[in-house]
Amino acid sequence: MSEAKIIDGKQIAASVRADVAAEVARLQKEHGLKPGLAVVLVGEDPASKVYVANKAKQTVEVGMNSWEHRLPAETSEADVLAVVDKLNNDPACHGILVQLPLPKHINAEKVLNSINPDKDVDGFHPVNVGRLWVGERALVPCTPTGSVILAKSVLPSLSGLDAVVIGRSNIVGKPVAALLLRENCSVTIAHSRTKNIEDVVKRADLVVAAVGIPEMVKASWIKPGATIIDVGINRVPSENGKTKLVGDVAYEECAKVAGAITPVPGGVGPMTIACLLRNAAQAAAMIAGVKSAFA
Ligand SMILES: Nc1nc(=O)c2c([nH]1)NC[C@@H]1CN(c3ccc(C(=O)N[C@@H](CCC(=O)O)C(=O)O)cc3)C=[N+]21
Ligand SMILES: [Mg+2]
Numbered sequence: 001m002s003e004a005k006i007i008d009g010k011q012i013a014a015s016v017r018a019d020v021a022a023e024v025a026r027l028q029k030e031h032g033l034k035p036g037l038a039v040v041l042v043g044e045d046p047a048s049k050v051y052v053a054n055k056a057k058q059t060v061e062v063g064m065n066s067w068e069h070r071l072p073a074e075t076s077e078a079d080v081l082a083v084v085d086k087l088n089n090d091p092a093c094h095g096i097l098v099q100l101p102l103p104k105h106i107n108a109e110k111v112l113n114s115i116n117p118d119k120d121v122d123g124f125h126p127v128n129v130g131r132l133w134v135g136e137r138a139l140v141p142c143t144p145t146g147s148v149i150l151a152k153s154v155l156p157s158l159s160g161l162d163a164v165v166i167g168r169s170n171i172v173g174k175p176v177a178a179l180l181l182r183e184n185c186s187v188t189i190a191h192s193r194t195k196n197i198e199d200v201v202k203r204a205d206l207v208v209a210a211v212g213i214p215e216m217v218k219a220s221w222i223k224p225g226a227t228i229i230d231v232g233i234n235r236v237p238s239e240n241g242k243t244k245l246v247g248d249v250a251y252e253e254c255a256k257v258a259g260a261i262t263p264v265p266g267g268v269g270p271m272t273i274a275c276l277l278r279n280a281a282q283a284a285a286m287i288a289g290v291k292s293a294f295a
Contacts, residue, residue: 003255003256004228004254004255004256004257004258004259004260004261005154005259005260005261006255006260006261006262006263007150007153007154007229007260007261007262007263007267008266009146009150009262009263009266009267009268009269009270009271010266010270012149012150012153012271013146013270013271013273013274014274016146016149016271016274016275016277016278017058017061017062017274017277019278019293020062020274020277020278020281021061021062021063022293023281023285023292023293023294024062024063024064024281025063026293027281027284027285027288027290028063030290031288031290033284033285033288033290034063034064034065034092034284035064035065035094035095035280035281035283035284036064036065036066036067036092036093036094036095036280036284037055037059037064037065037066037067037093037094037095037096037097037121037276037277037280038066038067038068038069038087038090038093038095038096038097039052039055039056039066039067039068039069039097039098039099040069040071040080040083040084040087040096040097040098040099041068041069041070041071041099042071042072042073042075042080042098042099042102042103042106043071043072043073043102043103044072044073045101047235048099051099052068052099054273055097055273055276056068058273058274058277059277059280062277062281064277064280064281065092065093067093069083071083073103074103075103075106076105077105077106077107077110077111080098080102080106080111081110081111081114084096084098084111084114084115085114087119088114088115088116088119093119094119094280094283094284094287095119095121095276095279095280095283095284096115096116096119096120096121097121097122097276098111098112098115098122100171112124112125113125113126117139118139118283118286118287119283119287120139120283121139121142121276121279121280121283122139122141122142122276122279123138123139123140123141123142123175123279124141124170124171128140129170129174129175132175132178132179133178135182137286137295138295139279139282139283140175140179140279140295141171141172141175142271142272142273142275142276142279143171143172143176143210143231143268143271143272143275144172144175144176144178144179145179145271145275145278145279146268146271146272146274146275147172147176147179147208147229147231147268147271148176148179148180148183149271149275150229150262150267150268150271151206151208151227151229152183154227154259154260155206155227155260158180158183158184158185158206159183159184159185160184160185160186161185161186161205161206162185162186162188162203162204162205162206163177163180163185163186163187163188163204163205163206163207163208164187164188164189164190164200164201164203164204164206164207164208165177165180165187165188165189165190165208165210166190166191166197166201166207166208166209166210166211166216166217166248167189167190167191167208167209167210167211167212167231167248168189168191169210172208172210172231173189173191173210174189176208176210176231177189180206180208185206188200188203188204191211192211197221198218198220198221201217201221201222202221202222202223203223204223204226205223205226205227206226206227206229207222207226207227207228207229207249208229208231209228209229209230209231209232209247209248209249210231210232210248211232211248212232212234212248213232213234213248214232214234214236214246214247214248215246215247215248215249215250215251216248216249216250217230217248217249217250217254218250218253218254219250219253219254219256219257222254222257222258223257224257224258224259225258225259226257226258226259227258227259227260227261228249228254228258228260228261228262229262229267229268230247230248230249230251230261230262230263230264230267230268231247231248231268232246232247232248232249232264233245233247233264233265233268233269234246234247234248245264245265246264247262247263247264247267249261249264251263251264278294279294281293281294282294282295
């Protein structure tokens with residue numbers, strides 16, 4: 001049996017970032033517009049800090065303004081809401097990302113719903129969720145957008161394909177299902193209560209795994225030649241006493257059956273940040289009322 005084609009998320013993310021850099025340069029030249037992205041981080045989670053630092057670096061690299069608001073873990077909900085309100089009213093800021101998870105004493109839903117939907121670069125606000133499902137111009141969540149770009153990099157058309165999404169979160173499962181439906185896939189959302197999940201997944205031409213369970217999807221679940229997009233990023237113990245990242249898919253065995261597969265790391269992860277920058281450029285153009293290269 002032949003090995004699956006490995007979908008290179010790092011390389012495709014670099015090409016998305018190059019497109020964003022070109023769009024940022026065009027907005028500057030034609031409209032004197034410099035997109036700006038603000039990230040709000042509450043607390044000291046070390047993984048979050050690395051991720052936020054990465055985002056800030058890449059934001060500057062594509063030519064956008066970048067701001068980081070690092071608040072102590074014990075910051076009150078009212079103070080977080082006040083920071084969001086200030087950014088909502090700052091004309092230089094076109095995109096606001098509040099890093100999740102938030103500390104337990106803060107109502108995350110309340111904070112996310114307080115973001116101006118036109119600056120909601122995560123696409124988590126109910127207004128953007130609604131716009132996505134009815135087919136209006138929307139800011140679309142980054143990981144789902146990146147996942148579909150990766151699928152399209154190996155499948156010339158998604159039209160008519162059986163797509164199975166594993167996971168029903170608001171962050172990935174539901175929005176990726178909306179995007180695949182828009183691409184004319186027949187979409188099934190499978191989840192922890194799905195009966196005979198392996199049989200359901202086995203029907204799929206395209207599998208998007210977003211459950212957060214390390215290596216849950218086995219080779220026996222995969223139709224030969226299927227495309228696998230692995231959204232999972234799970235840190236697990238490794239042989240040498242350290243930790244390593246694995247996806248929601250048992251990569252080695254599934255790569256023997258699939259037609260194409262994303263690795264972890266180096267698959268969907270890098271696409272998430274690239275699509276965040278893309279959303280910030282799109283938000284800036286939309287707020288300014290000028291044409292956008294992206295939506
Ligand atoms: N409001 C909000 N929006 C988010 O989009 C959001 C968030 N909060 N909170 C945290 C999660 C996590 N997340 C990642 C994005 C990229 C990588 C990424 O680039 N991962 C690399 C590996 C990085 C490593 O080696 O640790 C890869 O998969 O190749 C990881 C994680 C976005 N998130
Ligand atoms: Mg995301």
